[in-house]
Amino acid sequence: MPDAPATLRRCDRRLVDVYDCAMLDLDGVVYVGPAPVDGVPAMLRRVRDRGMTLAFVTNNASRTPRSVAEHLRELGIEAVADDVVTAAQAAARELARHLDAGAKVLVIGGEGLRLALAEAGLTAVERADDDPVAVVQGFDRTVGWQQLAQGAYAIRAGALWVATNLDLTVPTVGGIAPGNGTLVNAVAAAVDARPAVVAGKPYRPLFDETVRRVGCERPIVVGDRLDTDIEGANNCGADSLLVMTGVTDLPALCAAPPTRRPTYVAWTMAGLLTAHPVPQRTDDAFELNGWRALVGDGEVRVDAAGGDRSDGLRVVVSAAWAWRDDDDAREPARVATGVLSVQDEE
Numbered sequence: 001m002p003d004a005p006a007t008l009r010r011c012d013r014r015l016v017d018v019y020d021c022a023m024l025d026l027d028g029v030v031y032v033g034p035a036p037v038d039g040v041p042a043m044l045r046r047v048r049d050r051g052m053t054l055a056f057v058t059n060n061a062s063r064t065p066r067s068v069a070e071h072l073r074e075l076g077i078e079a080v081a082d083d084v085v086t087a088a089q090a091a092a093r094e095l096a097r098h099l100d101a102g103a104k105v106l107v108i109g110g111e112g113l114r115l116a117l118a119e120a121g122l123t124a125v126e127r128a129d130d131d132p133v134a135v136v137q138g139f140d141r142t143v144g145w146q147q148l149a150q151g152a153y154a155i156r157a158g159a160l161w162v163a164t165n166l167d168l169t170v171p172t173v174g175g176i177a178p179g180n181g182t183l184v185n186a187v188a189a190a191v192d193a194r195p196a197v198v199a200g201k202p203y204r205p206l207f208d209e210t211v212r213r214v215g216c217e218r219p220i221v222v223g224d225r226l227d228t229d230i231e232g233a234n235n236c237g238a239d240s241l242l243v244m245t246g247v248t249d250l251p252a253l254c255a256a257p258p259t260r261r262p263t264y265v266a267w268t269m270a271g272l273l274t275a276h277p278v279p280q281r282t283d284d285a286f287e288l289n290g291w292r293a294l295v296g297d298g299e300v301r302v303d304a305a306g307g308d309r310s311d312g313l314r315v316v317v318s319a320a321w322a323w324r325d326d327d328d329a330r331e332p333a334r335v336a337t338g339v340l341s342v343q344d345e346e
Contacts, residue, residue: 021216028224028246061138087200092120110140128153138164139180165200202232254320255332
């Protein structure tokens with residue numbers, strides 16, 4: 001695996017002028033629940049106007065690219081099916097690499113997986129007695145005991161097992177619910193094995209599938225999750241932008257190990273439209289444009305004389321990471337709640 005970034009990287013130009021494609025995560029980046037993240041439709045129009053290609057990349061295997069694009073358009077975001085790349089498509093590509101054309105694949109999942117298999121020239125089946133040579137498993141709200149059992153029977157009989165992702169949870173209107181990884185673990189307990197291939201983030205297949213479909217040469221991964229979006233980018237040697245509009249809060253970012261550290265950080269996706277300076281270190285303090293942060297007694301302390309709050313984010317993160325890296329035995333630096341807050345960037 002390529003070396004992960006230990007510190008933030010400086011970029012003197014707007015990111016949109018440096019990278020040719022933004023690989024955008026969806027939930028927490030483009031939308032939260034049924035609504036777009038505040039300001040994102042306008043930001044994406046500005047990004048496209050400057051010539052950057054957008055790819056909407058998701059671990060969700062239940063929805064088809066067409067349905068995802070329709071939802072994005074309902075939110076005021078220009079999108080067609082070809083702009084969407086799913087873990088189901090990446091899983092189907094992996095299966096097609098290993099199987100003969102028309103091979104039977106048992107589906108633990110829904111329409112998104114069945115469509116992806118058909119596009120890859122494979123045949124979806126539902127029962128182990130259909131003699132499938134592979135099993136593909138992806139999240140769908142309809143998955144129940146029957147599908148899990150049929151998949152277990154086929155895997156026990158020697159079928160190749162491919163999972164779209166290992167996300168343990170999925171956000172719903174009612175709260176956090178079991179995700180595909182939880183259901184994969186259920187099958188794994190029954191068959192005493194693990195999937196041979198995992199297609200979705202943080203593994204390579206979904207990123208490779210996106211590059212293949214979009215045809216980009218210098219992509220940047222934009223996400224809100226350290227364990228999927230950012231770790232996945234680092235696994236592939238790609239640069240990344242973490243936005244603070246989703247699940248990752250400031251304490252979690254400050255505690256991130258090197259394998260889960262982004263290349264750049266921003267409060268919102270407007271970070272694509274800005275340059276990214278980095279703080280200068282003087283002794284134990286990090287300073288940038290009137291902001292100063294250091295770790296004392298294990299807690300990040302911040303002083304500010306006004307200015308861009310994005311620079312405040314950068315000095316806090318830099319101080320916390322340096323504190324951790326200076327002594328591997330240290331606990332992550334504590335960050336007081338409310339030391340910084342999300343602000344729109346322009």
